[in-house]
Amino acid sequence: MSGPxxxxxxxxxxxxxxxxxSALTGSRxxxxxxxxxxxxxxxxxxxxxxxxxxxxxxxxxxALESSGREPKSMDEHKxxxxxxxxxxxxxxxxxxxxEADVPLDQVRATPYPLPKEFEWSLVxxxxxxxxxxxxxxxxxxYVEDDDAMFRFDYSADFLKWALLPPGWKKAxxxxxxxxxxxxxxxxxxxxPQDVRVHNNVKRMVEINFLCVHKKLRSKRLAPVMIKEVTRxxxxxxxxxxxxxxxxxxxxxxxxxRYFHRSLNPKKLVETGFSQxxxxxxxxxxxxxxxxxxxTSTPGLRPMEEKDVAAVAILMNKYMAHMELAPHFQEEDxxxxxxxxxxxxxxxxxxxxxxKKITDFFSFYSLPSxxxxxxxxxxxxxxxxxxxxxxxxxxxLNKIENVAERMTARDGAIKxxxxxxxxxxxxxxxxxxxxxxxxxxxMDNALFTEDLKFGPGDGYLHFYLYNWRCxxxxxxxxxxxxx
Amino acid sequence: xxxxxxxxxxxxxxxxxxxxxxxxxxxALYADYKLATxxxxxxxxxxxxxxxxxxxxxxxxxxxxxxxxxLDTATQPTDQEDxxxxxxxxxxxxxxxxxxEEGEWGWTFDTAQSMDMTAGVATSTGDADLDELEAYLGxxxxxxxxxxxxxxxxxxxxxxxxxxxxxxxGISTMAVPExxxxxxxxxxxxAKRGSLESLQATxxxxxxxxxxxxDMGITMLHWACDRGSLDKVKVLVESYNADVxxxxxxxxxPLHYACASGWPQVIAYLKSLPSVDQxxxxxxxxxxxxxxx
Numbered sequence: 001m002s003g004p005x006x007x008x009x010x011x012x013x014x015x016x017x018x019x020x021x022s023a024l025t026g027s028r029x030x031x032x033x034x035x036x037x038x039x040x041x042x043x044x045x046x047x048x049x050x051x052x053x054x055x056x057x058x059x060x061x062x063a064l065e066s067s068g069r070e071p072k073s074m075d076e077h078k079x080x081x082x083x084x085x086x087x088x089x090x091x092x093x094x095x096x097x098x099e100a101d102v103p104l105d106q107v108r109a110t111p112y113p114l115p116k117e118f119e120w121s122l123v124x125x126x127x128x129x130x131x132x133x134x135x136x137x138x139x140x141x142y143v144e145d146d147d148a149m150f151r152f153d154y155s156a157d158f159l160k161w162a163l164l165p166p167g168w169k170k171a172x173x174x175x176x177x178x179x180x181x182x183x184x185x186x187x188x189x190x191x192p193q194d195v196r197v198h199n200n201v202k203r204m205v206e207i208n209f210l211c212v213h214k215k216l217r218s219k220r221l222a223p224v225m226i227k228e229v230t231r232x233x234x235x236x237x238x239x240x241x242x243x244x245x246x247x248x249x250x251x252x253x254x255x256x257r258y259f260h261r262s263l264n265p266k267k268l269v270e271t272g273f274s275q276x277x278x279x280x281x282x283x284x285x286x287x288x289x290x291x292x293x294x295t296s297t298p299g300l301r302p303m304e305e306k307d308v309a310a311v312a313i314l315m316n317k318y319m320a321h322m323e324l325a326p327h328f329q330e331e332d333x334x335x336x337x338x339x340x341x342x343x344x345x346x347x348x349x350x351x352x353x354x355k356k357i358t359d360f361f362s363f364y365s366l367p368s369x370x371x372x373x374x375x376x377x378x379x380x381x382x383x384x385x386x387x388x389x390x391x392x393x394x395x396l397n398k399i400e401n402v403a404e405r406m407t408a409r410d411g412a413i414k415x416x417x418x419x420x421x422x423x424x425x426x427x428x429x430x431x432x433x434x435x436x437x438x439x440x441x442m443d444n445a446l447f448t449e450d451l452k453f454g455p456g457d458g459y460l461h462f463y464l465y466n467w468r469c470x471x472x473x474x475x476x477x478x479x480x481x482x
Numbered sequence: 483x484x485x486x487x488x489x490x491x492x493x494x495x496x497x498x499x500x501x502x503x504x505x506x507x508x509x510a511l512y513a514d515y516k517l518a519t520x521x522x523x524x525x526x527x528x529x530x531x532x533x534x535x536x537x538x539x540x541x542x543x544x545x546x547x548x549x550x551x552x553l554d555t556a557t558q559p560t561d562q563e564d565x566x567x568x569x570x571x572x573x574x575x576x577x578x579x580x581x582x583e584e585g586e587w588g589w590t591f592d593t594a595q596s597m598d599m600t601a602g603v604a605t606s607t608g609d610a611d612l613d614e615l616e617a618y619l620g621x622x623x624x625x626x627x628x629x630x631x632x633x634x635x636x637x638x639x640x641x642x643x644x645x646x647x648x649x650x651x652g653i654s655t656m657a658v659p660e661x662x663x664x665x666x667x668x669x670x671x672x673a674k675r676g677s678l679e680s681l682q683a684t685x686x687x688x689x690x691x692x693x694x695x696x697d698m699g700i701t702m703l704h705w706a707c708d709r710g711s712l713d714k715v716k717v718l719v720e721s722y723n724a725d726v727x728x729x730x731x732x733x734x735x736p737l738h739y740a741c742a743s744g745w746p747q748v749i750a751y752l753k754s755l756p757s758v759d760q761x762x763x764x765x766x767x768x769x770x771x772x773x774x775x
Contacts, residue, residue, distance in 0.1 A: 117628050150653045178628045180572075185628065215631045258654035266744065274656040278668060281700070281708045283734075283742035283773075368653055437654070458654020 079223045084466040086251040095198055095469040097239065107234045112224050114176065120228070123175040123187065125163045131156045133184045134175070139369070141214045149272050150368040150379060158366065161343050162208070162482045166331040167192045171232050172205065176221055185213040188225045190233060194327040195242055195479065196319075197253075197469050201327055205233045206481060207243040207465075230465075241465035244481045246458060253464050254324060254472040256439040258456030259448045261425060262289045263382075264434040271370045271379055273435065274454075289452060293430075295423035303346035303360060308334050310357035311348060311388075318388035321409070322442065322478030324462065337362050337386060344385065345427065349420070359416070361387035361424050363436070364482070382428040384438035385480055389413050389420065410446060418447040425451065441477035484627045487591050488518060488575040491582040494589040501587050505537075511581055512538055513545035517574035522546040549573060576630050669694060673702035678713045681706075685722050692722040699730035707736040707752070710745035719755065726758045733764035741773040749774075 084098035111120050124130045135156050154162075163173060168191055176186035190205035207229060212221050233241065260273075265285050268274040276285060303311065312333045319325040328336070337346040342365060349359040362385040370376045392412050399405040428436050438444045438453065439460055447453075462477060492515060503511075516523065523542040528535040549570060582589050668674075669691060672681040681702075685691055695701055703724040706714035715736075718724040729735055737758060740748040752758050763769055 150655070152653065178632070180629055183632065185632070213632070215634065215636050216628055218626075218631075219628065260654070260656050262656075268656070272655075275658055276674075277659055278671075278674075279696075279698070281705070281739065281743075282710070283708055283739050286743060454659075455657045456654035457657040 101239045119179045121175045121177045123173045153367045153369045204240045240467045252461035254462040254477045256441045256474045258458040259453040261436040261453040263429045265289045299350040299352045303348045314388045319478045323472040323476035325478030380433045382433040382436045414446045421447045440474045509541035513541040514574045514578035516542045673705040703736045707740040737770040741770040
């Protein structure tokens with residue numbers, strides 16, 4: 001958002017600082033990168049990789065960063081070279097693991113050595129004091145540039161929800177403390193998840209919330225942390241990981257763009273999240289994004305415990321259309337999709353006549369602190385989470401031509417999905433959200449334009465660790481990472 | 483690491499002559515040195531005639547008291563900074579080193595020396611990847627300890643890459659629409675954005691602009707009301723005689739704009755003006771009042 005790309009905009013009121021961050025997402029940059037000559041690409045990629053490795057949906061950690069005084073342009077590239085990931089110039093022809101599974105007796109038994117002044121320390125996420133330490137580390141250190149406009153403000157409840165799903169392992173909530181004063185200065189986490197990539201379902205670990213204290217980036221903790229979480233994953237017999245980053249690392253298996261739907265247009269302009277075009281009046285801008293007060297889908301109601309089984313079936317059926325998707329058990333549905341105050345909102349549509357659950361949708365809350373703004377301190381952002389609508393699979397399967405079948409599918413669900421997501425916007429507005437965010441994954445592209453989402457300046461890249469596979473287009477990504 | 487840096491810095495300061503430091507600087511260094519090596523001052527106050535001794539004693543004593551105070555206040559978790567509780571000698575050593583660095587009196591810490599001390603420590607980790615990694619990245623060569631880094635103010639590492647447009651934290655915001663509307667001069671631009679002064683300068687140069695309507699029939703006053711800029715609204719009305727009841731192509735008055743955009747102060751100001759006709763209706767047959775939420 002802040003950065004040279006936007007500084008060209010004459011129509012904006014707020015002067016923005018030059019980009020000054022170690023954790024960036026290029027948007028136009030990446031497009032240009034692809035057009036650049038090979039040697040330039042190499043250099044730019046090295047620079048990018050020097051900057052950061054991200055934890056999750058935009059959760060960047062400025063992790064693999066070199067010392068500020070003498071930039072080591074190739075360090076991080078060298079790190080990824082040692083890792084079982086697809087290389088940038090690699091053409092993948094066959095899906096499968098890059099390295100064989102490691103027999104348990106060959107997994108390193110003890111933690112990797114940290115630099116002398118640090119020590120490993122598992123974070124007890126269920127403990128109020130420790131979750132507060134984690135909360136403080138994350139909220140203070142995801143941001144690199146003090147002049148940036150926003151930084152994530154994860155709530156402690158959100159972190160508990162994100163880190164304690166079914167099957168969670170304490171061994172995967174890995175903290176690093178300064179040995180002398182026990183201050184928590186780095187964190188990386190994993191949660192178990194069955195993930196299907198194309199036709200293979202694998203138990204994987206979702207890596208997220210990698211964060212190194214911004215003053216300690218020169219200590220090169222991130223590579224050791226990645227090695228350590230890998231070791232602890234191997235100890236559980238899991239050899240594949242999925243993670244997302246705003247930056248380009250070797251090598252994205254999918255790339256999605258953020259889209260934003262204004263719910264509180266005036267506040268978005270005042271905080272600099274949106275800008276008014278030269279001839280756009282605030283009055284018209286507000287009118288443009290007005291939503292009706294009431295939802296329109298008959299039978300829409302908050303999801304309850306009794307809906308879990310139906311939602312699980314619905315979700316997995318819908319996800320069958322995707323090439324990268326989580327495979328949810330009922331317990332996963334229960335954890336992730338039933339509303340939790342201030343964290344996640346889950347709704348189902350119950351057919352008023354048959355009483356069957358026909359659709360569901362969900363969104364979660366991830367507010368950002370607005371930095372240095374006289375009027376506003378927090379931007380309340382809702383993020384689109386999982387949803388499912390009915391697809392007429394039997395009829396669709398009769399269509400032999402693939403392109404025709406996909407067009408028919410889009411046509412069959414577009415209207416329904418748009419109505420559901422309009423209701424999601426209305427519910428989000430009612431819950432005081434300022435903006436509704438969605439990546440252009442799943443079938444989101446079917447409704448973003450009609451519902452007045454605007455393209456964002458952020459992209460999110462999806463990565464697999466130790467799994468080689470064909471690239472997946474955004475609309476075939478069914479995995480949402482927090 | 484910290485101890486070695488402190489030893490090196492204090493040795494340098496002892497042996498280096500002719501720096502001609504001001505007395506206050508010398509005393510501050512002295513106080514930090516004593517706190518780092520001996521702790522709080524417990525010695526009795528020297529006789530008043532011994533000026534130098536008294537000054538030194540006072541510096542040491544007061545620095546220690548200040549430090550205690552800091553520790554007390556630091557128990558309240560501070561929002562911004564890292565409320566690390568450093569022990570006295572660590573804090574004083576860090577303070578001493580920072581003074582010597584900031585003074586730029588020619589002290590540099592010889593990394594090679596400290597590396598000699600740690601050479602041989604780098605042992606095989608038993609993991610080929612990590613060994614390879616360490617061969618590339620090196621073990622931690624950074625001579626500044628984590629404690630010291632945490633105690634220092636944060637300096638962002640500048641990264642300057644053209645075209646990178648996401649915030650530091652990777653939070654996506656609305657992309658700026660690329661469009662034709664970036665072209666050409668915007669006659670009413672100073673009413674939409676920028677300072678009050680730039681609006682005044684524009685109007686002083688071309689007073690008739692206050693009556694200019696763009697192709698939507700919108701005047702500067704409409705724009706200022708739309709943006710909620712009370713200063714500009716007042717100046718336009720009071721100094722440049724803007725037409726407060728001007729209607730755009732949709733029949734909207736400045737008050738319509740203020741109400742539709744929801745700016746209470748601007749609305750109150752306009753309503754306080756006898757010349758404002760609050761009963762005017764736009765093409766949808768709505769008064770300004772009816773646009774209030």
